Amino acid sequence: MNTTSNNIANANTFGFKESRAEFGDVYSASIFSNAKTTTGSGVQTSIVAQQFHEGSSIYTNNPLDLRIIGNGYFAVANDKLATQSNVLTRNGAFHLDKNNNMVNSEGQYLLGYNVDTETGQVSSFEPKSLQVPDQFGQPRASENINIGLNLPAGDAAKDPALFNAEDPDTYNKAMSATIFDSLGQPYKLTTYYVKDNVTPNKWAVYYSATDAAGEKSLSLTTGEFINATGHVGHSVEFNSDGSVSNLNGGQPLTTIALGANGAGLEMNGADGTQALTINFNEPTQYASPFEMHKFNENGATTGYLAKVDIDPKGTIMATYSNGENIALGRVAMVRVSNQQGLSQAGNTQWKVTQQSGAAVWGEAMQGAFGQVKSGTIEQSNIDMTQELVDLITAQRNFQANSRALEVNNEMQQTILQIR
Structure with missing residues (x-):
């Protein structure tokens, strides 16, 4: 019931992944017991496993709101100078801070790659924080x-x-x-x-x-x-x-x-x-x-940020008032071989563990990575109808188990009172 209640509570949390409680029976026997007549001793929780299928989309007017269609995670870091200490998330609600860095609601920096401004191709796969300057370039005389x-x-x-x-x-x-x-x-x-x-x-x-x-x-x-x-x-x-x-x-x-x-x-x-x-x-x-x-x-005056667009490859394109269209960077994508091995870190974030396998860095629309969609956020993958059904089922199971304990107690009292 706790697992189901937590799922319901996070139905509107961006990027949240539902959990499923998996149970196993409890069985104990000794060398003096008869295996043919020994009954189980109850049930226990084996694991609370997260389900990583995709949630539905919610559309916004913010081009910095991102979602991943397919496999992969965004990487965010608390310190833009220590990007190796990062966590993974599917919550793509980003905005610009006072220094024009792309950050989430926790102030963590979105990580990406440098790109060649001429070709738009990744020039270095070393993750770094992404910044959208509000002013671009020194004046350049026409020649x-x-x-x-x-x-x-x-x-x-x-x-x-x-x-x-x-x-x-x-x-x-x-x-x-x-x-x-x-x-x-x-x-x-x-x-x-x-x-x-x-x-x-x-x-x-x-x-x-x-x-x-x-x-x-x-x-x-x-x-x-x-x-x-x-x-x-x-x-x-x-x-x-x-x-x-x-x-x-x-x-x-x-x-x-x-x-x-x-x-x-x-x-x-x-x-x-x-x-x-x-x-x-x-x-x-x-x-x-x-x-x-x-x-x-080929001349230009100083330009001020007019618009930001992010294409399906995750390339951040900034348009400035001087007519310059600049590729500022590309959003990094990360995947792991075993998603169930990821460790929850809160705020719909996960940490890479030995069980999950090492993080594999890449870019959108390459290999097994999905594509990036701008102006869209991934909602939780909770099915509210199913969760309510599961909650009612759990309540009925609890009532049935309680009644079985009451009947067992009454039978034992009856046996003790026989003379």
């Missing part, structure tokens, strides 16, 4: 601009020498992106495309940069086209099949400095010698509309 696009072959030709960024009639198309200086200050970079009215399949490209004071011309160090104000642009030539044949006559596509001695941007103490290198990625000229399928740069 490379990558452009991939299609220029429409049927557009009307114009005179590149008459290009004026303030007059839309002097160019065919324009597109903008944000660039950053060494302090993380943003500027708008605009590219203008003018179809040459002299040479077929040839386009002129001009650039400008915009600061708080307004738009300023951003010339290249070398270029074929120069408008009336001295703004230097470059050429893009195409073959008859629409593929690119020539970019700026083979000269590098490098802009002048952005600062006072170049384009004249107000950079407020940032590196004024910063220049941009333009890279065209297989531009085309087809009889289809203008399409910019790539326009990015």
Whole structure:
């Protein structure tokens, strides 16, 4: 009854595993007794065994709430510097503490692995505490601009020498992106495309940069086209099949400095010698509309945490306000060969013992490990209906045993009173 009552009491405890009392009969005999007529001496509890089948799911709006679908346990530690002293749990209710560490309600640190920020693969299987920084990265000045696009072959030709960024009639198309200086200050970079009215399949490209004071011309160090104000642009030539044949006559596509001695941007103490290198990625000229399928740069400003996602492999992906998506780590998974050998530690946690076998560390969706599901918590695996039935059954058994003892006592009293 105690086991059943404990199961019922923990019906709403996340990650709780029900217990089952297993009994054995008591039998004793001596060399002077007759084995054929000796009866048992009662019953005793052999073991209270936990049942490790999965519980149902409860869905939350917290991406740090995790559950394991399949085999495995989370590992948590009281000291993030002593991760070898850890316990196992299926309770995946985690949150961030004041230092942005992932912890449970007891303040224990969730353990995981370092990952390569570029590939997202585990770089070290040494368990460590997982942290989600609320700020990421130092400002990084833009250096490379990558452009991939299609220029429409049927557009009307114009005179590149008459290009004026303030007059839309002097160019065919324009597109903008944000660039950053060494302090993380943003500027708008605009590219203008003018179809040459002299040479077929040839386009002129001009650039400008915009600061708080307004738009300023951003010339290249070398270029074929120069408008009336001295703004230097470059050429893009195409073959008859629409593929690119020539970019700026083979000269590098490098802009002048952005600062006072170049384009004249107000950079407020940032590196004024910063220049941009333009890279065209297989531009085309087809009889289809203008399409910019790539326009990015490698700069960044300081980013602040905007969102956290955890994928089925347990990879923690943080999105920051500067557009950076960073893989911060991967949740560690642990399993043992004999779950019944685990020692209960309270708070729906278990310790590895000699009977359970050594802890096997790994990652989700690898080998025998299950997958991680974010925004979900595993409920207890208690079947309340069955537990209530077991409680009533135990009560009836107790009453029957009590009545048997009463009858035995009455029979003995009757025998003693015979004269």
